[in-house]
Amino acid sequence: xxxxxxxxxxxxxxxxxxxxxxxxxxxxxxxxxxxxxxxxxxxxxxxxxxxxxxxxxxxxxxxxxxxxxxxxxxxxxxxxxxxxxxxxxxxxxxxxxxxxxxxxxxxxxxxxxxxxxxxxxxxxxxxxxxxxxxxxxxxxxxxxxxxxxxxxxxxxxxxxxxxxxxxxxxxx
Amino acid sequence: xxxxxxxxxxxxxxxxxxxxxxxxxxxxxxxxxxxxxxxxxxxxxxxxxxxxxxxxxxxxxxxxxxxxxxxxxxxxxxxxxxxxxxxxxxxxxxxxxxxxxxxxxxxxxxxxxxxxxxxxxxxxxxxxxxxxxxxxxxxxxxxxxxxxxxxxxxxxxxxxxxxxxxxxxxxxxxxxxxxxxxxxxxxxxxxxxxxxxxxxxxxxxxxxxxxxxxxxxxxxxxxxxxxxxxxxxxxxxxxxxxxxxxxxxxxxxxxxxxxxxxxxxxxxxxxxxxxxxxxxxxxxxxxxxxx
Numbered sequence: 435x436x437x438x439x440x441x442x443x444x445x446x447x448x449x450x451x452x453x454x455x456x457x458x459x460x461x462x463x464x465x466x467x468x469x470x471x472x473x474x475x476x477x478x479x480x481x482x483x484x485x486x487x488x489x490x491x492x493x494x495x496x497x498x499x500x501x502x503x504x505x506x507x508x509x510x511x512x513x514x515x516x517x518x519x520x521x522x523x524x525x526x527x528x529x530x531x532x533x534x535x536x537x538x539x540x541x542x543x544x545x546x547x548x549x550x551x552x553x554x555x556x557x558x559x560x561x562x563x564x565x566x567x568x569x570x571x572x573x574x575x576x577x578x579x580x581x582x583x584x585x586x587x588x589x590x591x592x593x594x595x596x597x598x599x600x601x602x603x604x605x606x
Numbered sequence: 607x608x609x610x611x612x613x614x615x616x617x618x619x620x621x622x623x624x625x626x627x628x629x630x631x632x633x634x635x636x637x638x639x640x641x642x643x644x645x646x647x648x649x650x651x652x653x654x655x656x657x658x659x660x661x662x663x664x665x666x667x668x669x670x671x672x673x674x675x676x677x678x679x680x681x682x683x684x685x686x687x688x689x690x691x692x693x694x695x696x697x698x699x700x701x702x703x704x705x706x707x708x709x710x711x712x713x714x715x716x717x718x719x720x721x722x723x724x725x726x727x728x729x730x731x732x733x734x735x736x737x738x739x740x741x742x743x744x745x746x747x748x749x750x751x752x753x754x755x756x757x758x759x760x761x762x763x764x765x766x767x768x769x770x771x772x773x774x775x776x777x778x779x780x781x782x783x784x785x786x787x788x789x790x791x792x793x794x795x796x797x798x799x800x801x802x803x804x805x806x807x808x809x810x811x812x813x814x815x816x817x818x819x820x821x822x823x824x825x826x827x828x829x830x831x832x833x834x835x836x837x838x839x840x841x842x843x844x845x846x847x848x849x850x851x852x853x854x855x856x857x858x859x860x861x862x863x864x865x866x867x868x869x870x871x872x873x874x875x876x877x878x879x880x881x882x883x884x885x886x887x888x889x890x891x892x893x894x895x896x897x
Contacts, residue, residue, distance in 0.1 A: 437613045456614035456657070459648075478607040479645035486711060492685070493711040498644040502614050503637075503659065546711070567796055568709030 441505040445470070446514030454501045461485045463501035464511060472512035472541045476570075483569030486542035487511050493549045493568070512541035515548065523594040524548055524586040533582035535573035542569045547583045556587055609647035612654055616662040620745055620774055623658050628747035628770045630656035636772045637661075638680060638720035641712050658772070661717075666774060671696055677777045680720070684713035684731075696780045699738065699787035699807055703730040706789065709797045719773050722758070725765045725828070728799040730789065732759055733829040735776060737805040737821035743775040750774070759828040781817070785809045786892030788884040791823070792876050794867055800824040801867050802877035804884040808844065810892045815839045820852075820885070825862040825877045832856035832881070844889040853882035 437456040444450065445468060454463055464470045464487070473496050476482035480498040487496045488510040515522040521529070524544055534540045543566060550557060550565040557565070562583045563576070571579060614637075617623040627634045633655030637643060646652035660666055666681035671692040678687060687693045688704045700718075707713055707721065707730055721731040722742065734740075735755040742753045744767060758766050767773065781787075791803030802824045809817040818839050820832040835856035842848045862873035 437611065439614060455611075457609040457611055457647075459608065459644075462608070478648050480641060480708075480712065483709075483711065489714075492714040494715050495641075495711055498641060498648070499715065500609075500614070500640065500644065502616070503640065503661070505616075564796075565710070568711050 439502045439505075441502055443504050443506060444508040446509070446511060452501075456500065456502055458501040459497055460487070460499040460501045460504050460509075461496035463504075464496060464509070467501075470511050470513050474538055474541060476538070481570075482539075482542075483546065484539050484542045486545050486569060488545055488549060491549070491552070493546050510545065510548075512544055515544060520595075522548075523589045524551070524583070526594075527582040527586035527589060528579070531578045531582035531585060533574060533578040539569055539571040539573075543571065543579055547579075547586065550583070551587055551590060555591060557584070559584060607648040609644065610650055610653045612647075613656045615656060615658045617658060617660070618662065618664075620663055620665060620772075623660055623663055623772060624745050624747045624770075626656070626658045627772055630658070630770075632769055634658060634770070636680075636720075636723065638723075639683065639716035641708065641716040642720070642724045642726070660772065669693055671780075674780050675777045676700075676780060677775055678718050680717060680772070680774050682717060682719070684716045684718055684721070685710065687718055688713060697734075697738065697778045699789055699805055700731070700734050700778065702787065703734045703789040703803075703805060706730050706791050706793070706796075706800070706803070719776050722755075722776055723765065723767065723773050725759055725763050726799070727759075727762050727827050727829065728803075728824040729829075730791065730800065730803060730805075730823060733803060733805045733821040733823035734789065735778070736829045736831050737807055737819040738778045738781075739819070740776050740778045742773055743777070744768075744771045745774045746771045756831065762827045781807055782809060784892060784894075785817075786888035786890065788887035788891065790880050790884045790887065792880055802862070802873055802880055804877070804880045806881075806884040806888040808839075808885065808888040808892050810844075810889075813843050814841055815844055815889075816841075820856055820881060822856070822860075822877055822881065825857070825860045825873060830860070835881070839885075844885065844892075846886070849885040849889065850882055852885060853878045856881045 474484040476484040480495045485497040635654035637657040637659045666679040668679040670677040676696040740755040786808045791800040805821045807819045835852040857878040864870045
């Protein structure tokens, strides 16, 4: 017996309908069913934060949320951050400050930082550290991430909209 | 790590949820925020055949101040309680404790009532419920009953809930104006479960304590109320010496489990220090110092 449900939600601004098995985790739905591989799978029990996505503007762990629980919601993944082939100012700042090495935690970090800057456009370094405490990074030691988020806040306040770097794909 | 198969239900009313749980019997589990249950299912430590998702029950999503109580419905998220002005005014102890529950992304999904039902002995909200003498409402297919927090926690991850029952509400009695509160805990990293934590409410009549409640988490199979230490404080001025003695009384008979984070003795010492700190902070707030 397979228990399946029809869900309707918005993902990165686009309406989406699908039939999912009730045990389908949101992160697997995003990655496997929608092909959005940005939300990574790490610990699969809600500890590491690399699967972070925004649901109705709030950060959640998509590895401990069922796809059926996302019915009717609006989801933002890292794929929805960049627009018009240009990186989001946060992504630019991560690039410029080398706020990633292996990149595995980066999508979650970006979305968590994005949420922080929406709520608090001028955070202190301590507030940035407190906010990203929910997300593990095993490479950077966090310092460059904090610097990148603070710089992104300055760029956004100065009116940046993502006109800097082109994404790597269009560079080559 | 994927959950085993189950049948998912999204009832629209409490009555419908209770009927579904009744029909599911031993196979039924309530799903609220899922921040503890889904990890358990991912690990396959829990294998419920039916999940009844109560976050779809709109009548359970409320935070209400009435009759000298703060009432929180079973679908209300921890993050919503954390930023609710009525909760901050009526149950500042709860709001302070919520800051220690996991991290913000967890609190966006997790519910206050769900944390009570999960009954992790190291969790913060059960200790607060015990200190505040909260009352829980359990609904089943034939009716409902109230359960005092002091009767609710029966062991690690074990409660007085019967098969087919679901918690619909927790209500916290409001303490009088001028009450000092304090929730403090020690964890290896902020957001981890507590090695030991202490919840304190303290009210002064002039200079002496006329009402006090102390509860601890992380030090036993259930949250623990330190009634003997409370009696030691009543009628006394909360001086550092008196508070240190009360902290000793509150923790001397505990035998917390040893684990990778610390030995039993270490945990007891941490608990004693944190009870003392919580008392000092609550007393300072009761005197009108730091709010």
